[in-house]
Amino acid sequence: MSLEEPQDSDQDQPAVEGRSLGxxxxxxxxxxxxxxxxxxxxxxxxxxxxxxxxxxxxxxxxxxxxxxxxxxxxxxxxxxxxxxxxxxxxxxxxxxxxxxxxxxxxxxxxxxxxxxxxxxxxxxxxxxxxxxxxxGHPDMRRILLPETWKGHPLSRDYEQDRPQVVPLREHANPLEDDHSGDGGDTMFLNIGPHHPATHGVLHLKTTLDGEQVADVESDIGYLHRCEEQMCQQSTYRHQIMPYPDRWDYISAGLLNEWAYARAAEDLADIEVPEYAQIIRTMGAELCRIAAHMLAVGTFALDVYGDFTAIFMYAIRDREKTQNILEDLTGQRLMFNYFRLGGVVWDLPEPRAEFFEKIRDFLDDLPEALEEYHDLISANEILQIRTVGTGVLPEDVAKSYGATGPVARGSGIDYDLRRDDPYGYYDKLDWDVAVEDGCDNYSRLLVRLREVEESAKIIEQCVDLLEDWPEEDRTIQSNVPRTLKPEDDTEVYRAVEGAKGELGIYIRSDGTDKPGRFKIRSPCFSNLQTLPEMSQGEYVPDLIASLGSLDIVLGEVDR
Amino acid sequence: MGTLLLQSQTQTPLVDTIAGLLGLDGLLGAVVGGLLGAFLIANVMLVTTAVAGPWAKRKITASFTDRIAVNRIGPFGLLIIVADAVRLMSKELIVPDGVDRPAWDLAPIILPFSALMGFAVIPMGSGVHLADPEAGLVYAFAVASIASLGLVMAGYSSNNKYSLLGGLRSVAQNIAYEIPLIVTAASVVIFTGSLQMSEIVAVQAEPLVTVAGITIPQWFAFVNPFAFVLFLAANLAEVGRNPFDTPEAPTEIVGGYQTEYSSIYFVLFYLGEFIHIFLGGALIATLFLGGPAGPGPEALGFVWFTIKIWAVFLFTQWCRSAVPRVRIDQLIDIGWKGMLVLSFANLVLTAIIVGVIV
Structure with a gap:
């Protein structure tokens, strides 16, 4: 299925016969x-x-x-x-x-x-x-902060200076409820916060029945860094942009920056030059490849076990995109390359060399992907491990708000790049990768296919950029030094990040800083599906499912 | 067959040699020779393991994964062996609360020793052969199986749920795979008609066919390649390497039975694992690859034997780098429903063929 034409550009009035959706x-x-x-x-x-x-x-x-x-x-x-x-x-x-x-x-x-x-x-x-x-909420507890926390940090009367004196004994002792005295048939097991396969600091409270998972509950918040509050205390124009790089820090930086850029540009009504949009699109897709490479590599690591070839191969290829991104942005992880109204600087000189480098990478990519398919997706042992495990049916995925490769692996044909076009995506020719197996294997395939599609997008961007007339290379539109969007304007905008729908809600309060800055993290929603996937399955499949969700705790906890 | 039995060598070649060199005989010669021989063989194996563990394993894995690995200390980074030894031995031995003390301390000792004892009956060529009892093969399997006991002790006494899971997994796995392993070895015994290791090697020295002037010996890997592959696969499970490394499975149960061990106890576990791999290699070499046989004078036997066990080691490392791990239930399925059936089929077929031909 190829790219559909965007239906109606005026989003507030999509309904027929003059009556608005509202x-x-x-x-x-x-x-x-x-x-x-x-x-x-x-x-x-x-x-x-x-x-x-x-x-x-x-x-x-x-x-x-x-x-x-x-x-x-x-x-x-x-x-x-x-x-x-x-x-x-x-x-x-x-x-x-x-x-x-x-x-x-x-x-x-x-x-x-x-x-x-x-x-x-x-x-x-x-x-x-x-x-x-x-x-009527089934489990009204704190989620990011410890249960012993005093006050609610984003409320108005929160005393920021009041020390949070929480003695160790008041913390929940993770060993305390090991249920060993219950006499039941189940065993309680803490997977994490320090565990080789939790991809960061995630704590899974698991109840095992033999080797099978009877229940699993995620305990998150270990990496909570008050990102929303930091953004609320920063100015729109320059101070917020470095933060998105630190949400999903698996080199998906430009994708995250775009989420903020899109929301803020809509809020302050800023136009982005076409040339800058193409650079953004190219950079974002390079980031997506880098992020998916790591996802595939670590997923293989989770299933394969020991430190294996496929992980290093994935890192090797990811390194190439990182080198290109370094040439483009000057940074390897925390890019800070987007600006409201464009990007910070033009492509590196000499341009021909830069394009050559990207083309070399793109030329080698099909062969590398072939190798991945040989080592991973075509491997029969990996197939018996992943096909039919970690099943997430379509309706369950929707109910949990799953997006990104997790949703597309469950047969949900949903990709904001196509369905809610931004940047330059709607003018390029590419497909949305969807698999309907709903299992760990489908999610893996979706990521591998998305790498191919991203390569297609990058190639078209390079073609466009190469022929772009020199006098027309505007990388930023005119944006006032201080942005003060109209008071009480609210916007929620999302982009397709590497892990799914990364949304930003901003309410302006008439100053140059947001009144409320809310991050909708795709990993946060995706991680919620873990119990649905792994209940009744074996511990190794729980680990594989967690790997196939491809969460980054920096984005889950923000 | 009858003539082959007559060719059997002296019962304990290495012991006799040592005793002869010292000018001892009788009981004293047997005891002193036996102890010195055991010391020698154990040290040879420990040195092999020392090279394999900190150095060769890193180099091999690195070449599978496009890396360089250790290359800073000494030629080819070989002195990393010394550095690692010092590092590991100078680490603090952490004894967690609530461990079941005698069992917890014994487990890391049982593991390497069970594997080391197996080498007593392995004919390594060039006269390096400590003991040659008539039930040599059974002895080798029996002592190697003691390792399972060590793993269970470690898993159970560590007071850690990951260790417990690892211990349980290792028992389940060893039971499921040792039966096919031994049944497959029995198919070799049908050919040789003897459990004596020197006998098994001697039979394989016979020519199988002569092609264009090159004589291919009657190695059981050539005679019965099916049994060879079965044994190789079952051996991977026995030594706990991919795709059968579920008892450790770092990404699932952290490190299994060895989670709580540090410092010298950890070294002993590691050592035990590697010696176990080499013992598996030695059994494969003896049963299927003609033991120390190879071109050149007989004195080179030990070299050939070393090459063969290293080849098996390389194979396990290759699997480790390239093959995904199966799930524990799948592993048990493969063991009981696949390997067991195949190994018995192999045994019965071999018996029929041997019965008809011989």
Whole structure:
């Protein structure tokens, strides 16, 4: 299936016969709607906190909003607010925001978890960082911070200077509940936070029945670095851009930067020159290849066991993209290359040499991929290990808000580069890789195929850049030195990161810093599917499933 | 067959040689010669392992994965062996809370010693052969199997769930694979009609065919390649290397039974594993590759034998770098449903063929 033409460029008015999507939804929701808001990306509906489930069920079942992309919580001057950013997997340009204001003194709102499973973690995060309580939530606990934390860091009355004195004995002792005295048939096992296969600092509380996983619960937050708050304290123009590199730090930096750039450019109405868009597209796809190489390499490592050839081969090829990215941006990991309105500098001189280098890499890539297929996907032992294990059915994946290769490995044909075009993607010829096996193997294949597609995109970008007239190489549009977007403008924008839908919500407050900066991390949503995948399977398959999710804890915990 | 039995050498060639050199005979000669011989062979194996563990393994894995590996200390980085020895022995021996003390301390000793004892009956050529009992093959398998006991002790006494899982896995695996291993070895015994190691080697020295003036000896790898492949695969499981390294499986159960061991205990485990691989290699060489046989004078036998066991070592490292690990349930499936059936089929077929032809 080839690239479809973008349907309707005006995203706020996709409905037929002059009636906006907002009006239609308002009719559908009827009395539930207290008032209307206009977010830059979607119509917003303010509803009562005790009607959340009614409204969301209606929107999901009758209007087809099957993707709860993100839950943003914030404290305003006179109220708390939870915003549910809804989308459709079939057409992510159709968006709706459900705004749930809650009382300042008693911030209790109905949980959306029965409607969208993904709300589980999102609402826990909202409770943890902002302090909104969700009624009917199955497990209302902190998620990023320790249970003993005092206060909610993103709430207005949070005392930042108050020391968090938490004696060791008050911390949960990970050995305490080992359930060894239960006399039951199960065994409790801590996988992580320091474990060779958790890809960072992730703690899986696993209950084993023999070698089979009876239950698994992820304990995250070990790498929480207050990224949202840091962005809220930084200026739009220059200070925020370095942070995205540090979310998904597996060399997917440019993809992350684009998420911020897209949201901020929409917010401040900044145009990006076509030339810069092509450079962005090329750089982003190089990052995607680098990220997928590492994902494939480490997945092989998880399944193969010992330090094996395939991991080093993947790193070897990833190194080539890193060299190209270093030439382009001057950095190997923390690129800080995008600017609002373009990129920071033009391609390196001599240009011919740079293009030559990319072309050499692209020429060698098919052979390298062939080698990967020989060593990984065509290997029969790997197939018996991965085919049919870690199964994530399509409807479950949707309910958990899975995106990226995880969703596409479950047969969900969803890629924001095509479905909600940005950059230069809609003018290039490439395909979205989808596999419908729903298992670990499909996710692996999707990543390997996406590397091929990214190579196609890069090649076309290089062709375009090579012939680009010299007098027309504008790398940045004119952007004011200080950006002060209009007060109370809200936007939620997402791009297709290496791991999936990376979204940014920004509410401006009239100053040069965001009033609320919320990151929708694809890994955060994807990781939630782990129990669904691994319950009843063997420990090795749990590890393989975790590897196939390709999480980066820097992005999960932010 | 009858004539072959007459060719059998002296019962304990190395012991006799040493005793002869010292001018001792009788019981004293046997004891002193035996002890010195054992000392010699054990040290040869330990040196081999010292070269294999810190150096050769790194170099081999590195060439599989496009790297260089150790090359800073000494020629070809060989002195890393000394550096590693000093490093490992100077590390703190951490004894975790709640370990089951005598068992926890004994486990790392049992492992290398069970493998070392196996070498007593292996004819390594050039007269290096410590003992040659009539049930030599059975003895070798029996002492090698003691290693499982060490693994279970380590897994159970470490008071660590990963260790426990590793210990359980290693027992399950060893039971599932030792039966095919021994049954396959039995098919060799059907050919030789003897369990005596020197006998098994001697039979293989017979010519199989002569092609264009080159005589191909009757190595059982040529006579019964099917049994050879079976034995090679079962041996991988026996020594716990990919695709059968589930008892350790660093990415799943961290390090299995050796998770809690550090310093010199860790060295002993590591040592035990490598000696075990070499013992597996020695058995393969003796049973299927003609033991110390090779071109050139008989004095070169030990060289040929060393080359053969290193070839098997290289093979295990190759598997380690290139073959994915199977899951524990799949491993047990392959063992009980595949290898066991195949090994018995091989045994029965061999018996029929030998019975009809001989």
């Amino acid at each position: 009006d239609e939804l308002a009719d559908l929701l009827g009395d539930h709607v207290l008032s209307r808001e206009e977010h830059l990306n979607a119509p917003g509906f303010v509803i009562r906190p005790d009607e959340v489930q009614d409204v969301l069920f209606k929107l999901r079942d009758e209007a087809g909003f099957d993707h709860l992309s993100c839950v943003t919580a914030e404290e305003r001057s006179n109220r708390y607010e939870s915003i549910y950013h809804l989308k459709k997997y079939d057409d992510p340009t159709q968006e709706a925001s459900v705004v749930v204001p809650t009382d300042k003194d008693n911030p209790v709102s109905q949980s959306a978890e029965p409607v969208y499973r993904t709300a589980d973690w999102h609402e826990r995060e909202a409770y943890d960082l902002v302090g909104i309580n969700y009624e």
